[in-house]
Amino acid sequence: MRLRPVIVYGAGGHAKVVIDILEVAGQHTILGLIDDDPYKIGTFFCGYKVLGDMRTLQDWQADPPAIILAIGDNHIRSRLAGRLTRFPFTTAVHPTATVARKVSVGEGTVMMAHAVINPGAVIGNHVIVNTGAIVDHDCIIGDFVHLSPGVKLGGHVTIGSKAHVGIGATVINDVSIGAGSIIGAGAAVVEDVPDGVLAIGVPAGVIKRVEPIP
Ligand SMILES: CC(C)(COP(=O)(O)OP(=O)(O)OC[C@H]1O[C@@H](n2cnc3c(N)ncnc32)[C@H](O)[C@@H]1OP(=O)(O)O)[C@@H](O)C(=O)NCCC(=O)NCCS
Structure with missing residues (x-):
């Protein structure tokens, strides 16, 4: 089965659980993480690199990967989804x-x-x-x-x-x-x-x- 590339948005406690789900479900390959905390960019979380922030996605040139918003706050998830409309979202x-x-x-x-x-x-x-x-x-x-x-x-x-x-x-x-x-x-x-x-x-x-x- 071909694994679907995904980027996880968020590198905190909720993201830790989402990453575990993606790994055990075995349908995606995680390309990396996105987080808007500048101190996290370039660090590793759960074995995956924090590739950048929202701008990194907005400047993304290659085929848009699937995104999953791994942030527990409902209002933040809603705002992010509204800014990432050109990306497919995965479950x-x-x-x-x-x-x-x-x-x-x-x-x-x-x-x-x-x-x-x-x-x-x-x-x-x-x-x-x-x-x-x-x-x-x-x-x-x-x-x-x-x-x-x-x-x-x-x-x-x-x-x-x-x-x-x-x-x-x-x-x-x-x-x-x-x-x-x-x-x-x-x-x-x-x-x-x-x-x-x-x-x-x-x-x-x-x-x-x-x-x-x-
Ligand atoms: C209800 C809730 C949102 C209140 O948060 P808050 O506005 O910061 O309120 P406070 O912590 O200042 O508490 C205010 C008062 O309500 C009481 N209280 C807080 N949560 C309560 C609850 N769930 N049930 C009954 N009383 C509660 C506090 O004891 C306090 O009482 P007091 O004024 O007599 O001292 C919060 O306590 C809560 O239950 N959050 C759910 C968290 C959760 O499920 N997280 C899931 C993460 S995966």
Whole structure:
């Protein structure tokens, strides 16, 4: 099988996990990394060279390689995707992730070890389904969402773009979480959460608005 060349954007903790997924999935060859921290350029991370920053990609002359945005912050991933429109984005799915057949997965999305996606789910672009997160049937997950490790979503849950659901949070069936909202670690969401707010606790309650509001 011909391996597909990919560049990983990001050289931090989240990228470490994405690189491991790409290596164990065995479908890509990693050409190198990109990071906007000038001190990282030219260094090695997980055995791969940090080739440069955003400008390095924008000046790229050869055939554009696939890119994967390996940055945990939803808003930064969104901004970067908007600036890299001439590059194809690839997905990274850990071999232990269980993805049902009738599932739609957008470009640039990452599914970590032991994630489970059940039938009818629609997963947007550049989503992070972190380690052990469960997305039950018919959920709709917007672009640039992050479902943290151990999150559990019941059936027919809708998550708006760029929302972040914290570690171990649970969302009961048929509930929707608004764009850009943050759900605190360990929360139990039992009713709809509007756009652009922080909700915490069991049951989850809104405690404040968050910036930037999408
Ligand atoms: C909810 C959260 C976003 C709040 O962050 P913050 O705005 O910086 O809030 P603070 O840490 O200043 O805490 C404010 C108060 O909320 C409480 N609090 C914080 N997180 C809480 C949570 N998840 N559930 C209940 N209470 C929480 C704090 O104890 C503190 O209480 P106090 O005012 O009585 O002292 C954060 O704590 C959280 O849960 N983040 C999720 C992180 C995550 O899942 N990361 C995944 C990486 S892969």
